[in-house]
Amino acid sequence: MTQTIVKASQRIDLEKIQKKKINLVVFGHGNVGALLIDQIIASRGEIIRRKNIELNIFAIANSQKLLLTRDNFSEDWRTVKCENENSYSIEDITNFAKRFNLDNLIAIDNTANSEFVKIYPYLIENGFNVVSSNKIANTTELSFYKDLRKKLKDHGKEYLYETNVGAGLPLVDTIKLLHLSGENITRIKGVFSGSLSYLFNEFSAKDELFSTVLKKAIDKGFTEPDPREDLCGNDVGRKLLILARELDLHNEIDDVKIENLIPLSLRLVPKTEFFNSLNDFDVPFHIKRKNQKKDHVLRYVGELRGDLSKNDGAILDVRLLSVPKNSMLGQLKGSDSIFEIYTESYGKNPIVIQGAGAGAAVTARGVFGDILRLSDKLN
Numbered sequence: 571m572t573q574t575i576v577k578a579s580q581r582i583d584l585e586k587i588q589k590k591k592i593n594l595v596v597f598g599h600g601n602v603g604a605l606l607i608d609q610i611i612a613s614r615g616e617i618i619r620r621k622n623i624e625l626n627i628f629a630i631a632n633s634q635k636l637l638l639t640r641d642n643f644s645e646d647w648r649t650v651k652c653e654n655e656n657s658y659s660i661e662d663i664t665n666f667a668k669r670f671n672l673d674n675l676i677a678i679d680n681t682a683n684s685e686f687v688k689i690y691p692y693l694i695e696n697g698f699n700v701v702s703s704n705k706i707a708n709t710t711e712l713s714f715y716k717d718l719r720k721k722l723k724d725h726g727k728e729y730l731y732e733t734n735v736g737a738g739l740p741l742v743d744t745i746k747l748l749h750l751s752g753e754n755i756t757r758i759k760g761v762f763s764g765s766l767s768y769l770f771n772e773f774s775a776k777d778e779l780f781s782t783v784l785k786k787a788i789d790k791g792f793t794e795p796d797p798r799e800d801l802c803g804n805d806v807g808r809k810l811l812i813l814a815r816e817l818d819l820h821n822e823i824d825d826v827k828i829e830n831l832i833p834l835s836l837r838l839v840p841k842t843e844f845f846n847s848l849n850d851f852d853v854p855f856h857i858k859r860k861n862q863k864k865d866h867v868l869r870y871v872g873e874l875r876g877d878l879s880k881n882d883g884a885i886l887d888v889r890l891l892s893v894p895k896n897s898m899l900g901q902l903k904g905s906d907s908i909f910e911i912y913t914e915s916y917g918k919n920p921i922v923i924q925g926a927g928a929g930a931a932v933t934a935r936g937v938f939g940d941i942l943r944l945s946d947k948l949n
């Protein structure tokens with residue numbers, strides 16, 4: 571009997587020794603970040619059991635406050651008292667990791683902040699890999715994009731961002747693999763935005779006001795933290811640019827020709843005035859809906875085409891189109907995105923990736939997928 575107990579405890583100790591511990595800091599705990607933290611905490615035991623990988627969230631931060639723990643945060647992380655209520659510096663996190671010899675570090679960016687991405691190089695220098703739902707680092711100047719990749723290479727670190735295009739859909743990885751394997755991608759076309767997909771799918775199918783459907787899209791968490799980023803076309807423009815750069819094309823965001831959906835009268839007004847004036851969308855979009863051919867619907871479509879064998883040969887555009895209801899794009903429902911990927915080997919029939927293109931839960935799940943993929947690679 572005694573012998574059995576000793577053996578059992580020895581086995582548990584051995585499991586502890588073999589367990590791979592991954593140390594995570596989560597920046598941003600809004601719609602996506604908070605769900606991600608909940609998902610990780612809920613799946614922690616199962617991941618230890620199945621993969622022998624222990625996901626340890628040791629830091630959670632927003633723009634003001636930082637929570638740090640030597641143990642893993644648990645379900646009650648929202649009620650944990652912050653010791654420093656006012657501000658923190660990024661060094662508080664890197665120093666904490668050094669002090670407690672934390673390795674296998676992953677920094678997760680669930681902000682939409684354009685300044686925050688400037689911290690990536692510092693994080694990488696200090697031993698962090700990066701996973702991000704934030705699209706900014708991949709869509710600022712090409713020089714930053716390239717320097718970041720060089721920094722990653724120099725420090726042997728990884729940067730994963732599958733959720734940058736198509737939320738939880740396996741799109742970036744598919745494009746990356748096709749391109750790496752020498753497959754010539756000739757064109758990518760689709761409805762890249764989950765929120766605008768929802769907006770036009772609902773608006774085209776029902777007799778509702780544009781502003782009513784828009785408010786629903788915002789409430790459902792499909793839009794960017796600032797929904798004007800979706801409506802002006804920037805978010806779809808960024809997604810196109812991210813895919814273009816995956817194909818080694820040397821484009822900048824200004825190369826994307828974007829049809830801005832915001833009425834001229836609302837383009838320069840302050841945010842509160844914008845949200846108080848959503849009715850200004852109603853008449854112009856009612857006219858667009860009414861003036862279509864029979865059995866046609868509105869879709870906001872992104873397209874990457876041109877001579878993709880040349881670094882500067884791509885044509886990138888984002889337009890509101892009226893398409894036949896029974897076409898592939900016309901049949902979209904809910905917040906589904908659709909991506910048609912045309913390649914040389916697949917000929918006229920594209921590879922099609924379709925599914926929920928927005929929403930906090932699917933996005934958090936996609937970020938979680940990147941964390942697991944990265945965890946597998948770490949020692």
Ligand SMILES: NC(=O)C1=CN([C@@H]2O[C@H](COP(=O)(O)OP(=O)(O)OC[C@H]3O[C@@H](n4cnc5c(N)ncnc54)[C@H](OP(=O)(O)O)[C@@H]3O)[C@@H](O)[C@H]2O)C=CC1
Nearest residue numbers: 598599600601602632633680681682683703704795928929
């Ligand atoms: N919703 C979706 O379907 C999808 C979203 N994404 C991306 O996910 C990201 C997050 O979106 P969402 O959760 O809706 O955004 P939210 O606005 O809900 O949350 C953003 C979070 O980031 C924090 N934050 C802002 N600036 C900083 C900073 N400098 N340092 C640390 N934290 C900061 C905010 O904190 P504070 O409150 O202090 O400002 C907040 O906690 C965005 O980049 C979005 O593009 C990607 C794919 C799909």
Ligand SMILES: N[C@@H](CC=O)C(=O)O
Nearest residue numbers: 763764765793794928
């Ligand atoms: N606002 C975006 C969210 C994901 O990137 C969208 O609507 O697709």
